[in-house]
Amino acid sequence: MTTHIENESRRHFLRGMGGLTLAIYLPTTLARTATATGQPGALAAGPVFEPNAFLRIGEDGSVTVIAKHLEMGQGSYTGLATIVAEELDANWTHVRVESAPADAKRYNNLAWGPFQGTGGSRAIANSWDQLRRAGATGRAMLVAAAARKWGVSASEIQVSNGVVTHSGSRRQATFGELARAASEQPVPAEVKLKDAASYKLIGSRIPRKDGASKTNGTAVFTQDIHLPGMLTAAVAHPPLFGARVKSFDAAKAKAVKGVVDVVQIPSGVAVVARDTWSAKKGRDALVVEWDDSKAFKLGSGQILEKYREMAKKPGTVARKQGDIEAALGGNARIFEADYDFPYLAHAPMEPLNCVIRLGKDGCDVWNGAQMQTQDQRLLAELFGIPSDQVRINTLYAGGSFGRRAAKDSDYVLEAGNIVKAINGRAPVKLVWFREDDIHAGYYRPIFHHRLRAALDRQGKLVGWHHRLVGQSLVTGAPAPFSGAVKNGIDATSVEGATNLPYEVPNFMVDLHTPTDIGVPVQWWRSVGSTHNAFSTECFIDELAHAAGQDPVAWRLAMLEKHPRHAKVLRLAAEQAGWGQPLRAGASGERRGRGIALHEAFNSVVAEVAEVTVKQDGSYRVDRVVCAVDCGIAVNPDVVKAQVEGSVGFALSAAMHGAITLTDGKVDQSNFHDYVPLRINEMPAVEVHIVASNANPTGIGEPPVPPLAPAVANALAAATGKRVRKLPIAADQLKA
Numbered sequence: 001m002t003t004h005i006e007n008e009s010r011r012h013f014l015r016g017m018g019g020l021t022l023a024i025y026l027p028t029t030l031a032r033t034a035t036a037t038g039q040p041g042a043l044a045a046g047p048v049f050e051p052n053a054f055l056r057i058g059e060d061g062s063v064t065v066i067a068k069h070l071e072m073g074q075g076s077y078t079g080l081a082t083i084v085a086e087e088l089d090a091n092w093t094h095v096r097v098e099s100a101p102a103d104a105k106r107y108n109n110l111a112w113g114p115f116q117g118t119g120g121s122r123a124i125a126n127s128w129d130q131l132r133r134a135g136a137t138g139r140a141m142l143v144a145a146a147a148r149k150w151g152v153s154a155s156e157i158q159v160s161n162g163v164v165t166h167s168g169s170r171r172q173a174t175f176g177e178l179a180r181a182a183s184e185q186p187v188p189a190e191v192k193l194k195d196a197a198s199y200k201l202i203g204s205r206i207p208r209k210d211g212a213s214k215t216n217g218t219a220v221f222t223q224d225i226h227l228p229g230m231l232t233a234a235v236a237h238p239p240l241f242g243a244r245v246k247s248f249d250a251a252k253a254k255a256v257k258g259v260v261d262v263v264q265i266p267s268g269v270a271v272v273a274r275d276t277w278s279a280k281k282g283r284d285a286l287v288v289e290w291d292d293s294k295a296f297k298l299g300s301g302q303i304l305e306k307y308r309e310m311a312k313k314p315g316t317v318a319r320k321q322g323d324i325e326a327a328l329g330g331n332a333r334i335f336e337a338d339y340d341f342p343y344l345a346h347a348p349m350e351p352l353n354c355v356i357r358l359g360k361d362g363c364d365v366w367n368g369a370q371m372q373t374q375d376q377r378l379l380a381e382l383f384g385i386p387s388d389q390v391r392i393n394t395l396y397a398g399g400s401f402g403r404r405a406a407k408d409s410d411y412v413l414e415a416g417n418i419v420k421a422i423n424g425r426a427p428v429k430l431v432w433f434r435e436d437d438i439h440a441g442y443y444r445p446i447f448h449h450r451l452r453a454a455l456d457r458q459g460k461l462v463g464w465h466h467r468l469v470g471q472s473l474v475t476g477a478p479a480p481f482s483g484a485v486k487n488g489i490d491a492t493s494v495e496g497a498t499n500l501p502y503e504v505p506n507f508m509v510d511l512h513t514p515t516d517i518g519v520p521v522q523w524w525r526s527v528g529s530t531h532n533a534f535s536t537e538c539f540i541d542e543l544a545h546a547a548g549q550d551p552v553a554w555r556l557a558m559l560e561k562h563p564r565h566a567k568v569l570r571l572a573a574e575q576a577g578w579g580q581p582l583r584a585g586a587s588g589e590r591r592g593r594g595i596a597l598h599e600a601f602n603s604v605v606a607e608v609a610e611v612t613v614k615q616d617g618s619y620r621v622d623r624v625v626c627a628v629d630c631g632i633a634v635n636p637d638v639v640k641a642q643v644e645g646s647v648g649f650a651l652s653a654a655m656h657g658a659i660t661l662t663d664g665k666v667d668q669s670n671f672h673d674y675v676p677l678r679i680n681e682m683p684a685v686e687v688h689i690v691a692s693n694a695n696p697t698g699i700g701e702p703p704v705p706p707l708a709p710a711v712a713n714a715l716a717a718a719t720g721k722r723v724r725k726l727p728i729a730a731d732q733l734k735a
Contacts, residue, residue, distance in 0.1 A: 087135030091162030121698025296518030327463025350398025362389030368397025442522030459547030533705030594713025601698030
C-alpha cells in the first residue's frame with residue numbers, strides 16, 4: 001500500500017533503518033503508517049527487548065521516542081521526547097517522535113486502567129516516571145555495551161549529547177555506533193534516575209519537535225491521507241437531536257458528478273464520492289425526510305427555566321462539612337447569586353475526520369485518535385473482528401479541546417458504518433464540515449448555579465452553599481468514564497466546586513443531574529472547572545467587597561492551609577502591580593483590574609485581567625497576567641504557549657461563546673455566528689511559572705478556568721456591575 005506523501009518525508013523515514021529497539025511492538029500497520037504519514041516508523045534491525053515500549057535507537061544515531069499520547073497542538077510530543085532524551089543524554093537534534101500503535105497493554109494511560117487515551121491534561125504527568133525510566137534504561141544499555149567493547153568499568157563512562165565517552169582511554173562512540181552492541185545487553189532491572197540539578201533539557205526552552213513540519217507543510221493530518229481507490233463521505237445529520245431518517249430520495253445526490261453511492265447509517269445518510277467537494281455537493285442535494293417524533297425540542301431558554309426551578313430544591317450532596325443550615329440561618333449577613341452558563345462547541349480548527357479501510361486481515365484506521373482503546377473496541381464490535389485487528393494509526397490532530405475524546409467514538413464509528421454499508425469495497429475518508437461540527441457535534445453542557453454565603457460581623461466567610469444543575473458527562477458511559485460517578489455524583493460536574501481551597505467552617509455543595517435533556521454533551525477544555533471557577537471566583541470577589549476587604553488579601557487570609565495556592569496568587573498580584581492605580585482611559589472610558597484563582601488537574605493558576613469599558617458597555621481586555629504552578633516545567637516555552645493559548649480560548653468563550661437552541665435546533669452554524677476571538681481582541685499576556693522540583697502536573701487546561709472570572713471581576717471593578725451569566729455582553733455593562 002502506498003499513499004501520496006512528500007518525498008522528503010520518505011527520505012527521513014528511510015534514514016531510520018536499523019539499530020537498537022527497546023520493548024517496541026510494531027505491527028505491520030505501523031510500518032504502513034510511517035509511509036502514510038511521513039512520520040518516522042521504520043522497523044529497527046536486531047532483537048526486541050521488553051523493559052519498555054518507548055524508545056528506539058538507529059544505527060544512524062537517530063533516537064525515536066514512541067508517544068502514547070496524542071499530539072493535538074498542546075506540545076505533548078516535545079514534552080514526552082524531552083523526558084526520554086534527558087535521561088538518555090541524547091542529542092536533541094537527533095530525537096524524533098512517533099505515535100504509538102493502539103495497544104492498551106503497552107501504552108496504557110496509567111490513570112485510567114487498561115485503556116489507551118489522552119485527556120485530563122495528563123500526558124506529561126502520566127508519563128513522567130515511565131519515560132524517565134525508559135530513557136535511563138537505554139542509557140544504561142549503551143554504557144554497558146561500550147564498557148564491554150572497551151574492557152573498562154561502566155562507572156568510568158560518561159554520556160553527553162548522544163556520545164558515549166571513556167576519558168581515561170580517550171575512546172568515544174556515538175549512539176548509532178553502539179546501537180547494535182547495546183541490543184545484545186541484558187535489560188537492567190533497576191536504573192538510576194537524574195536529580196533535577198543535573199537536567200540539561202528538562203526546564204530548557206528547546207525547539208518543539210512538530211514545529212518545522214507544521215510550518216513547512218509536511219506534517220500529516222487526516223485530510224492529507226490518500227489511499228488507492230479511496231472514497232470520501234459527507235453525512236446528512238438530523239436537524240434535531242434524537243430525530244431519525246424516515247425516508248430519503250438519493251436521485252439528486254447521485255446526479256452530482258463524482259458521487260458513487262448514497263447509504264443510510266445510524267447517524268443519518270452518507271453520500272460517498274470520489275472527492276470531498278463532490279461529497280459535499282451530493283450531500284447538500286440529498287432529500288431527506290426526518291422522523292422527529294422522539295426528538296428533543298426544547299430551546300436553551302426553556303432548559304435554563306427548568307434548571308432554575310430544579311435549583312429551588314435540594315440536590316444530591318457532593319460535599320458537606322459543618323452546619324451549613326445554622327450558618328445560613330443565623331445572624332450573619334447572607335448573600336445570594338445565580339449564574340447561568342450556555343452550551344459551548346469545541347470548534348477545533350480541524351473539523352472531525354477519519355479514514356478507515358476494511359480488509360481480510362482486519363481494519364486500518366487513520367485519524368487524530370484521542371481514545372484509541374475505545375475506538376478499537378467499538379469498531380471491533382461493528383465489524384465483528386477481534387480488537388487487535390483494529391489497527392489505529394494516530395496522526396496529528398488540529399485541536400480537540402475534548403471533542404475527539406468522545407465516549408462513544410461517534411465520528412470514528414460513523415466512518416466505520418459507512419465502510420460497512422458499502423461492504424468494505426473501498427477505503428473511506430469521512431469529512432465533517434464546520435457546519436456539521438457546530439450542528440451535530442457534542443457540547444459543553446448548559447449549567448445553572450445557585451450560591452449562598454454568610455459573612456459574620458467581622459467580614460469572615462462562615463458559610464458557603466453551592467448548588468449546581470446540569471447534565472452529567474459520564475452517567476451511563478462505559479468504563480473507564482463511568483468511574484467518575486460515585487454515590488450519584490458526577491465528579492466532572494462538581495470539580496472546582498467541592499475542592500474550593502478557601503477555609504470555610506460550614507460548607508456544602510449539592511447537585512441536580514437532569515436526565516431528560518436530549519442534547520449530546522462532552523467534556524470541554526477544563527471540563528467542570530469551566531463553569532465552577534467562574535461562579536466561585538466571582539462570588540468570592542463579590543463577598544470580599546461586601547466585607548470591605550481587598551480581594552487578594554481576603555483570599556490570602558483563607559489560604560493558610562494551601563500555601564501553594566497562596567504563592568501563586570501572590571505572584572500573579574505582584575507581577576500585575578496589584579494595588580497600584582491603573583493608567584486612566586480615554587474620556588468616557590472606565591478601567592478595572594480583577595483577579596481569579598483556581599486549581600484544575602493538580603495545577604494552580606491565578607490570573608489578573610485589566611479591562612477598559614466604554615459608555616455603551618463595549619469593552620476590551622487589555623492585559624492578562626498569569627502565574628502557574630504546574631510542577632516541573634518540562635519545557636517552559638511550551639508551558640507559556642499553553643497558557644497564552646488558554647487565555648485566547650477562554651476569552652473566546654467569555655466574550656462570544658454560546659450555542660443556543662430554538663425548538664431543539666442549534667441556531668449557530670459557523671464562525672460568523674459562533675465567533676472565535678479575533679486577533680484585535682487578544683490581550684497582552686504575561687506568564688510567570690513558579691519554580692518547582694515537584695513532579696509535573698497538567699498545563700493544557702488549567703489556565704482556562706480563571707480567565708473569565710478574572711475578566712468579570714475586572715469589569716465589576718470598572719463599572720460596579722456584577723456579571724452573572726456568560727458570555728459577557730455589552731448590555732450587561734452599560735453606564
